[in-house]
Amino acid sequence: MISTLAWNNVRTNRLGLAASFAAVLLAAMLVSGSGLLVAGADTRDELSDIMGLLVLSAAVSGFVAVFVVAGTLSMHVLRQRRTWALLRSVGMTSRQVSRLITAEAMVVAVLASAAGCVLAVPYAALMAGFLRTTGLAAADVPVEMTTGPFILALVTGPGVTLPAARVAARKAIGVRPLEVLRESAAQRRLLPWPRAVVGAIALAGGIVLLWLVPQVKPVAAVPAGLGATMALCVGASALGPVALRVMGGALGALVAWIDPGAGMPVRASLVTQPRRAMSAASPVMLTVALACTFLFAVATGDAATGITRTGPSAWAAPMMVGSAVIYTVISVLNATAMTMAERTEEIRLLRTVGTGPRQLVRAVCWETLIVTSVGALLGTGIAAASLTALGKAATGEAWFAYSPLQYATLVLVCVASGLSGALAATWKVRHGPLLPGD
Amino acid sequence: MSDHAVLLQGVTRTYGSGATEVAALRQVDHGFPRGGFTAVMGPSGSGKSTLLQCASGLDRPDSGAVRVAGQDITRLAENELAVLRRDRIGVIFQSFNLVPSLTAWQNVILPSRLARRRPDPAHVRGLLARVGLAGRERHRPAQLSGGQQQRVAIARALLGRPEVLFADEPTGALDRGTGRQVLALLREAVDEFGQTVVMVTHDPEAAVRADQVLFLTDGRIVDILDRPSTAQIGARLDGRR
Numbered sequence: 001m002i003s004t005l006a007w008n009n010v011r012t013n014r015l016g017l018a019a020s021f022a023a024v025l026l027a028a029m030l031v032s033g034s035g036l037l038v039a040g041a042d043t044r045d046e047l048s049d050i051m052g053l054l055v056l057s058a059a060v061s062g063f064v065a066v067f068v069v070a071g072t073l074s075m076h077v078l079r080q081r082r083t084w085a086l087l088r089s090v091g092m093t094s095r096q097v098s099r100l101i102t103a104e105a106m107v108v109a110v111l112a113s114a115a116g117c118v119l120a121v122p123y124a125a126l127m128a129g130f131l132r133t134t135g136l137a138a139a140d141v142p143v144e145m146t147t148g149p150f151i152l153a154l155v156t157g158p159g160v161t162l163p164a165a166r167v168a169a170r171k172a173i174g175v176r177p178l179e180v181l182r183e184s185a186a187q188r189r190l191l192p193w194p195r196a197v198v199g200a201i202a203l204a205g206g207i208v209l210l211w212l213v214p215q216v217k218p219v220a221a222v223p224a225g226l227g228a229t230m231a232l233c234v235g236a237s238a239l240g241p242v243a244l245r246v247m248g249g250a251l252g253a254l255v256a257w258i259d260p261g262a263g264m265p266v267r268a269s270l271v272t273q274p275r276r277a278m279s280a281a282s283p284v285m286l287t288v289a290l291a292c293t294f295l296f297a298v299a300t301g302d303a304a305t306g307i308t309r310t311g312p313s314a315w316a317a318p319m320m321v322g323s324a325v326i327y328t329v330i331s332v333l334n335a336t337a338m339t340m341a342e343r344t345e346e347i348r349l350l351r352t353v354g355t356g357p358r359q360l361v362r363a364v365c366w367e368t369l370i371v372t373s374v375g376a377l378l379g380t381g382i383a384a385a386s387l388t389a390l391g392k393a394a395t396g397e398a399w400f401a402y403s404p405l406q407y408a409t410l411v412l413v414c415v416a417s418g419l420s421g422a423l424a425a426t427w428k429v430r431h432g433p434l435l436p437g438d
Numbered sequence: 439m440s441d442h443a444v445l446l447q448g449v450t451r452t453y454g455s456g457a458t459e460v461a462a463l464r465q466v467d468h469g470f471p472r473g474g475f476t477a478v479m480g481p482s483g484s485g486k487s488t489l490l491q492c493a494s495g496l497d498r499p500d501s502g503a504v505r506v507a508g509q510d511i512t513r514l515a516e517n518e519l520a521v522l523r524r525d526r527i528g529v530i531f532q533s534f535n536l537v538p539s540l541t542a543w544q545n546v547i548l549p550s551r552l553a554r555r556r557p558d559p560a561h562v563r564g565l566l567a568r569v570g571l572a573g574r575e576r577h578r579p580a581q582l583s584g585g586q587q588q589r590v591a592i593a594r595a596l597l598g599r600p601e602v603l604f605a606d607e608p609t610g611a612l613d614r615g616t617g618r619q620v621l622a623l624l625r626e627a628v629d630e631f632g633q634t635v636v637m638v639t640h641d642p643e644a645a646v647r648a649d650q651v652l653f654l655t656d657g658r659i660v661d662i663l664d665r666p667s668t669a670q671i672g673a674r675l676d677g678r679r
């Protein structure tokens with residue numbers, strides 16, 4: 001019964017689940033694809049250098065996957081809260097709703113992991129070719145067809161999805177049916193204590209790792225630095241709503257002063273719903289923090305050892321980061337689109353009281369700009385902390401190398417995907433007829 | 439023509455197509471008198487909301503003209519329509535009238551801020567007091583009851599003093615007492631400020647406050663009564679049923 005309902009739900013909510021599907025698919029593809037390469041490189045001594053990089057990038061993919069899958073699933077569940085409330089008001093127990101949500105997510109995860117395994121083979125071949133032509137690998141990397149990486153991917157996809165779905169389901173049933181149906185939009189607490197505790201622990205762990213980076217063996221420094229970035233990202237995204245209320249409030253006040261009509265609702269939404277805003281800022285923060293740490297750690301290491309890369313080799317690290325960035329871009333797009341789609345009713349109302357089409361576009365853009373900027377700022381801060389520690393490990397000084405061009409490109413890509421997601425998600429309600437409540 | 443705040447000429451609106459086609463309005467001609475209070479009644483599905491949406495520029499009719507202050511609003515571009523809604527028209531729905539993240543005060547001044555005007559705070563405070571919301575200026579919609587939210591929406595419509603106020607079952611979700619207060623405010627808009635009010639309602643007690651009652655059936659105006667009594671309205675509704 002539950003599985004039939006879950007399957008039907010998946011079929012009718014194809015669009016909402018497409019993002020989760022894409023996230024799991026890419027995670028499975030990256031993990032098993034990198035696994036195939038690692039398995040191939042494992043047999044060759046001259047490839048031990050590249051092994052480390054491959055393992056690291058697979059680990060980063062896995063981490064990002066947890067974040068992205070959790071984010072897309074919780075948004076999907078939140079968006080459907082009316083369905084859950086309705087099911088409960090006709091007598092479904094909260095346990096059944098929870099099982100339904102989990103089953104629905106698992107259907108998607110299994111399908112997406114399978115698809116990811118299929119795509120892993122061409123992905124691995126492509127990466128092998130890329131590593132050879134750029135000279136990043138000392139020799140040809142053979143793609144070894146073993147079952148191990150596929151099994152790993154088939155476990156990772158559903159394994160990542162299950163806890164994410166559980167958390168999302170808990171959120172869904174935490175809302176009493178009447179609250180949702182009455183549309184009282186009960187203001188969520190800014191920082192419930194479990195979230196505050198998780199955030200504080202993660203931050204503390206990150207700081208410990210930062211301190212450890214210069215102390216550990218040189219080979220362990222980069223993994224420790226990336227670990228610090230990941231821990232700080234978890235902490236910042238848990239405690240982020242507080243930062244967003246403060247920073248968003250200040251930037252919102254500025255916008256409300258420059259552009260009063262469009263700015264007033266923007267500021268109000270950031271101040272009253274910082275958690276919603278944070279769910280859109282998180283993927284930007286994650287992208288900027290991880291990509292900068294990864295990219296500029298390589299640059300810092302090169303500078304410390306006096307290596308200057310030219311030609312294709314100079315583009316190797318940026319391009320490896322690029323493939324991970326494509327992944328997070330999807331989540332930025334999805335997150336902004338979802339947070340905006342939640343506000344259909346509000347935008348319709350703004351139009352009804354006379355907000356012009358250009359004012360509406362400006363309001364959507366201002367809000368997205370502020371949210372992505374806060375995300376980028378947090379990410380930059382986290383990366384700078386980890387890179388400083390890495391620089392200290394490599395040179396003994398609190399210093400690191402970075403490329404302003406690569407940094408600017410990265411931030412621009414995030415902002416542009418946020419803006420496109422937000423504008424695309426609001427297109428229909430910005431242009432359609434103003435019929436209330438459908 | 440200038441004695442009509444809103445003039446509908448041959449307005450037709452059809453939803454869907456083919457087998458699911460529904461003619462919600464069929465060739466409706468009517469002028470809403472300037473400074474008048476008109477109630478629109480009729481069975482459910484007779485096209486009352488559609489009439490309101492077309493007359494207020496929220497929706498475009500398939501054919502016909504809607505003139506507000508002599509100007510055919512069906513031909514306006516989207517940004518001209520926005521200015522019209524901001525400055526000349528106020529709309530009040532049965533529910534969800536307020537932006538949830540804005541306080542009562544901010545909701546009231548929103549149209550002015552959209553026009554880059556800065557309304558006099560004393561005036562806004564006085565207006566909120568008049569609709570019985572003194573001391574609630576900083577409350578958000580979630581902290582207000584349905585009736586209070588409705589009155590914030592009316593205060594918003596009174597602040598800009600738009601020429602025409604459209605209300606779709608504004609008392610539908612309210613108890614009798616709160617409903618009466620809302621009606622009194624709409625009546626005041628007409629009597630004190632010369633605004634034009636068009637209100638859809640099911641309730642004969644609400645309709646009796648109007649100067650004129652339109653009866654709609656199957657997308658057509660089938661009857662118009664001037665200053666009818668509750669008994670007359672009741673009889674008219676029963677006769678049709």
Ligand SMILES: Nc1ncnc2c1ncn2[C@@H]1O[C@H](COP(=O)(O)OP(=O)(O)O)[C@@H](O)[C@H]1O
Pocket residue numbers: 435438453454460461462480481482483484485486487488489
């Ligand atoms: N958005 C819509 N899509 C399709 N049909 C609609 C839509 N809105 C209204 N209708 C149909 O048009 C007719 C008139 O609707 P409406 O104006 O809402 O009636 P009333 O407000 O008098 O109850 C009804 O038959 C209704 O089903």
Ligand SMILES: [Mg+2]
Pocket residue numbers: 486487
């Ligand atoms: Mg109606």
